Amino acid sequence: MAIIVQKYGGTSVGSVERIYNVARRVMASAQAGHQVAVVVSAMGDTTDELVSLVKSVSQNPSEREMAMVLSTGEQISIALLATALQELGCPAMSFTGAQAGVVTEGSPLSSRIIEFNAGRVKDALQNGKVAIVAGFQGADSNGEINTLGRGGSDTTAVALAAALGADTCEIYTDVDGVYTIDPRIVPEAAKLTEITYDEMLELASMGAKVLHPRAVxxxxxxxxxxxxxxxxxxxxxxxxxxxxNLERGTVISGIACDENQVKIAVVGVPDKPGMAARIFAALGEAQINVDLIVQSIRREGENDILFTVPDDDLAKARATLEPIVAEIGATELCIQSDVAKISVVGAGMVQHSGVAAGMFQALAAENINIEIISTSEIRISCLIAQSRLQDAARAIHQFFQMDKHPEKSNIASCHTGRNNQVCRGIQ
Structure with missing residues (x-):
């Protein structure tokens, strides 16, 4: 008998009919002899609707009250799913994040899980019930309700699986797996049978939306x-x-595309120590994530510093940087929003050369200009014109023959090292 955690997103529980579909799937797993815990998101567009509802009352609500409202979306889902299971004759019990033992810290709208005291969930499972847990939420040490921000339900599910010592965590969504690229961009994309944590983390961080980086x-x-x-x-x-699979022969596992990018250039930065530190320290204090970074050398003791930030953070970045530009004596702040980031990811890059050259060759063949390049051990990212993103994606996908089975990549087979990390559980 296995312990299985299943997570269902908002689309999966977006209607009563779909809730019953989920209930039947969950019940089938329980009837197969497994102990099943389920994490669900709010139904459909409920979270967006709740945000709009709060905004109709106040354009500047407190984070605490916003979290209180947003947490109700998942509470509706868990109660409806538990009720549907009971109607089908399957014992079930619902839990809010706090009731399930999710302990959080941080701001009310972007907290992190620091503990998962899953005693009540374990008791429900041992008593033959399906445990239905609200994703996206928890409570801090003072009992204040917090929400986990983007990817919160995925993160809740993985953390619950760790706390229960589950055999697997099944993330059910409206796609049927992780593809070499978003099939909506390249219809020939191939589904991967498996991918490493590091590869998935890079893809998720670079714009792939199947899993949130925090969950990975x-x-x-x-x-x-x-x-x-x-x-x-x-x-x-x-x-x-x-x-x-150590013999899978895959160098590149996937391509991620991200249109949610803005390029910022601080022009005419004095060429002396501490200038870059001042710029990025201010961005860090404002909790703005910076991605691709390039410093270009100019004449007469000045540099240009270029980098990208998420489009959602543009207004905050502008407000943060404008006084810094004046403070350090830079010439101007330039912002370009019609850009996109495309990244190739694969563990095989560690031991194989030629991937960067192939990527650049594919882009050059389509006459696509590269504005910024960034790399890690298993990733290469390029900033390009947003209007050419689909052309770039198709060209790179075709160049590396990723429409074929992943083992048929046109780069020689690779041998990746074993993951020797120490496993730690959540109590």
Whole structure:
């Protein structure tokens, strides 16, 4: 008998009919002899509707009260799913994040899980019930309700799997796995049977929206195998785990595209120590994530510092940087929003050269200019014109023959090292 955690997103529970579909899937797992815990998101667009509702009352609500309202979306989902299971004759019990033992810290709208005291959930499972847990929420040490921000339900599910010592964490969504690229951009994309934590983390961080980076980080830290599957059929999806098939022959696992980017240039920065530190310290204090960074050398003792930030952070970045530009004596602040980031990711890059050259060759063949380049051990990212993103994605995908089975990549086979990390559980 296995312990299984299943997570269903808002689309999967977006109507009463879909809630019953989920209930039947959950019940089938329970009837197969497994102990099943389920994490659900709010129904459909409920969270957006709740945000709008609060904004109709106040354009500047406190984070505490906003969190109080937003947390109700998942509470509706868990109660409805538990009720549907009971109607089908399957014992079930719902839990809010706080009732399930999710302990958080941080601001009310972007908290992090620091403990998962899953005693009540374990008791429900041992008593033959399906435990339904609200994603996206928890409570701090003072009992204040907090929400986890983007990817909160995925993170809740993986953390619950770690706390229960579950055999797997199944993330059910409206796609049936992790693909080499978003099939909406390149219809020939191939579904991966498995991918490593590090590869998935890079893809998620670079714009792939199948899993949130926080959930992948939690899975890696606690050695939780994540199975990304479709909530609309029973086919196998993609396993995200600590190591992949050592003989798979894959150098590139996937391509991520991100249109939510803005390029910022601080022009005419004095060429002396501490200037870059002052700029990025201010951005860090404002909690703005900076991605691609380039410093270009200019004449007469000045440099230009270029970098990208998420489009959502543009207004905050502008307000943060304008006084800094004047303070350090830079010439001007330039902002360009019609850009996009495209990244290739693969563990095989560590031991194989030529990937960067191939990527640049594919872009050059399409006459696509590269504005900024950034790399890690297993990733290469380029900033390009937003209008050429789909052309770039198709060209790179075709160049590396990623429309074929991943093992058929046109770069020689690779041998990746074993993942020797120490597994730690959540108490």
């Amino acid at each position: 980080e939690c899975g890696k830290l606690h050695c939780v195998t994540i199975h990304v599957r479709s909530s609309f059929h029973g086919e196998e999806g993609t396993l995200v785990k600590g190591e992949s």
